Amino acid sequence: MEIGDSRTVDDGRRRVLKTLANGGMALASGALHASKPLGETAASSDTGMLRRPVPSSGDSIAAVGLGTYESFDVVDAASSALEAVLARFVALGGELVDSSPMYGHSEAVIGELAARLGVRNRLFLATKVWTRGHAEGVRQMETSFSRLRTMRLELMQVHNLVDWRVHLPTLREWRNQGRIRHVGVTHYHASAYREVEAVLRAEKPDFLQINYSMAEREAEARLLPLAQDLGIAVIVNRPFAKASLFSQVRGQPLPAWAAEFDCASWAQFFLKFILAQPAVSCVIPATSKQPHLEDNLAAGRGRLPDARQRARMVETLART
């Protein structure tokens, strides 16, 4: 699958190579988005990034993506460090970038930087509709296309289920027209899981985006298995419970046995715990810092913890 507008692929690729060469990083050939699903635990051959399937479309996506809430809400994108962050994200095999009209300047910043870097075709762009009413929903989504500078989006989600009965029919219509490739719903809090579950059963969207982390494990009980049963791809938000997990382990050494599943940092510890869930297609940590971005994407490479190791991870965190 081409995930963007194919006209600009070669241009984009040339510009990315240049940007990366400036940063001393060569981009391996053939790094454009894979055209076929690679299976549940297949890794991209060039970056080593784990890929996971999107059951409804047969696509596959890189298992570590990028959240943009607050981190990409800047007024002057050109003079921020975010251009280097996005370039590095693509170079390391990242694809899914998640935004929303709720996130201030984030959509416009992603659109501007993707155009400057020429990487639009390498991204799996996800945003949301976050308003009430059909006309206002359409207006808001048209604005998102314009801010993201694209004719087509890989994923449009109903943010926090706001007015989902009104928006989902529009999203399906636009999917039929080819304007969006996938339809999704999101939430961030366990108090909404009952409604989320009902929507998954009744509407069977392509994607569910939900909070799940070592600090917020409620989705394990019903939502993750249900999504897997229904063939709904899962995006995990708040993977660090908004950085609170880092506060919990501050000053504590990473256990030596984390190396058994190729884990070299606490960030990778938290992300690999999530990726070990087979229901999860993609986890979207947010950062505006390149070292953190590199740390996070490394969680998509190497081995994942098995059930015994995950139990040990839980015990370790409980003792901190």
Ligand SMILES: NC(=O)c1ccc[n+]([C@@H]2O[C@H](COP(=O)([O-])OP(=O)(O)OC[C@H]3O[C@@H](n4cnc5c(N)ncnc54)[C@H](OP(=O)(O)O)[C@@H]3O)[C@@H](O)[C@H]2O)c1
């Ligand atoms: N309802 C919804 O649809 C919904 C709700 C919540 C979130 N989301 C999506 O999910 C994304 C992620 O959730 P979130 O932003 O709430 O929280 P999060 O990803 O759990 O945490 C982000 C925090 O972690 C820090 N961080 C990131 N990588 C780090 C690393 N390697 N080492 C140390 N600190 C690190 C970031 O700070 P630095 O910038 O300093 O790295 C930031 O403070 C959002 O950006 C958004 O796209 C959607």
